[in-house]
Structure formats: structure tokens, C-alpha cells
Amino acid sequence: MxxxxxxxxxxxxxxxxxxxxxxxxxxxxxxxxxxxxxxxxxxxxxxxxxxxxxHDKEGLFKALIEQITISRFQTLFDSEELTGDPEGLLRQVAEAYLLKVSDDHQYLSLLRVVIAESSRFPEMAKLYYHTVIQRGRQLLGKYFDDRPELGIQDSEATAQIFFGTLVSFVVSQELMYGKEIMPLSSQKLVDSLVYLILRNKSI
Structure with missing residues (x-):
């Protein structure tokens, strides 16, 4: 048949x-x-x-951004809230993000195009920011707000620092040849980032 x-x-x-x-x-x-x-x-x-x-080239590129980014981060950002103990959660999110993108040639190529064309096509960069960084920042900011024992004064800014550090690490190491010039292990970055955010945690 x-x-x-x-x-x-x-x-x-x-x-x-x-x-x-x-x-x-x-x-x-x-x-x-x-x-x-x-x-x-x-x-x-x-x-x-x-x-x-x-509809047009912009719509086509938007669909491409959504396909490449959402499929990779859906398991991280698909829920309504983040749960778990602070250190374990932050490590899980950071390590999952870095693991998904560091050796992902499609994602890195997309990020390279977005950065190169952002001044001429700001909407394209805004779409990437919304898809990857904004969603993660909102979820993590809410997580910090619900846990005053962490001693975080500005949850929004701290969440931005967290995700901004991860994106910056990928850009500097993978796109700007940092791995060749001044390599830094992702584990050292994650350890330091988690320590800096949780160092004021109440005992």
C-alpha cells in the first residue's frame, strides 16, 4: 500500500x-x-x-531565528517558573546554555549574522534578544524575587548580569577567537558566576 x-x-x-x-x-x-x-x-x-x-525576507529570517533558538532553549524556558535550589538551578541553566551553543555551528552562525547586521536591521537583533535573553531574564528575575533569603537587591539587573555574562562568554570565546588568544574554561566561568550571585545568601 x-x-x-x-x-x-x-x-x-x-x-x-x-x-x-x-x-x-x-x-x-x-x-x-x-x-x-x-x-x-x-x-x-x-x-x-x-x-x-x-511574507518577505524579514519574515523568513524571523522564522529562522525562532526555529534555531526556540528549539534549543525550549527545555530551559518553556515552563512558567524556574524551580530548585539556587546553586543547582543556576548551574543547570548556565551549563545547559553553554553546552547547547558552544559547539553549535548553526547557532553561532546565526549569532554572527545578527551581530553583523544589527545596526542596519535593529528589529532582527531585538527579535533575538526577545527570544533568548528576555525570556530567560524574566524567569530568573521572578525566581530571585520569590527568594528573599538570597539577598539580591535588584532581581532584574542580577538576572541580566547572569544571562549577559553567558552570551558575552560565547561571543568572546567562540566568535572573537578568545579560545585561541585567551581561553577560559566554561566551568571556571560558571563557578565564578554562581559564586558572585549567591555570595550574599543568608545562612
Whole structure:
């Protein structure tokens, strides 16, 4: 018996083909250098097919950001709140983030494009910030607010420091050749970061 793909399966397959093709072009040519014609050739579909799924280039890149980032951090940020003992939770979040991105060439390529094009296309950078940093900061800030025994005076700023440090580490070590010039182990970073945040914890 021959199985016939349903319309929804065919649609999902075409959308995935477009996103995979777009990924190759965006990462190779940058945002400004990417055209729908080039994406169509790379994806093996017509340009009209791309427009039927994605309104324009910005919509296509937005979908790509969401696919690459959300799939990687869904297990971290999918719940309504963070739970667990402070030291264990902070280590888990930091180590999970660094493990997911440090050797992830797709994610690092996306981050490189976002940084390179952020001045010309600020909405693109804002989307990345919202998808990765803002969600994590909100959850961690709420976690700090619910635990006054930690002695954290400004939960929002501390959560920003936490996630900002992780992103900065990835950028400096992975994108700016810090691993070659002045390497720093991720474990040392996590140890120091957790210590700095929890050092005022009440006993």
C-alpha cells in the first residue's frame, strides 16, 4: 500500500526545505546579501512558494531565528517558573546554555549574522534578544524575587548580569577567537558566576 502524504505534511516539508535553504544563504551571504531568488535556488522551490509561506525576507529570517533558538532553549524556558535550589538551578541553566551553543555551528552562525547586521536591521537583533535573553531574564528575575533569603537587591539587573555574562562568554570565546588568544574554561566561568550571585545568601 502506498502512503500519500497529507496536505499538512507536504506543507511542513516545503516550509522546512525553505528554512534549510534560507539558512545556507543567510549564513553565507549575510542578511543584506540574501535575496529571495538565492533562497529559492538553494531550497529548490519557486520564489512564489517562499512568499506563500513567508511574507518577505524579514519574515523568513524571523522564522529562522525562532526555529534555531526556540528549539534549543525550549527545555530551559518553556515552563512558567524556574524551580530548585539556587546553586543547582543556576548551574543547570548556565551549563545547559553553554553546552547547547558552544559547539553549535548553526547557532553561532546565526549569532554572527545578527551581530553583523544589527545596526542596519535593529528589529532582527531585538527579535533575538526577545527570544533568548528576555525570556530567560524574566524567569530568573521572578525566581530571585520569590527568594528573599538570597539577598539580591535588584532581581532584574542580577538576572541580566547572569544571562549577559553567558552570551558575552560565547561571543568572546567562540566568535572573537578568545579560545585561541585567551581561553577560559566554561566551568571556571560558571563557578565564578554562581559564586558572585549567591555570595550574599543568608545562612
Amino acid at each position: 502506498t502512503l500519500i502524504a497529507s496536505p499538512s505534511q507536504t506543507s511542513n516539508h516545503k516550509q522546512e526545505k525553505i528554512l534549510q535553504g534560507a539558512m545556507q544563504v543567510f549564513f553565507r551571504d549575510g542578511y543584506a546579501g540574501t535575496s529571495m531568488d538565492r533562497v529559492a535556488i538553494e531550497a529548490g522551490v519557486s520564489k512564489q512558494t517562499i512568499y506563500s509561506y513567508f
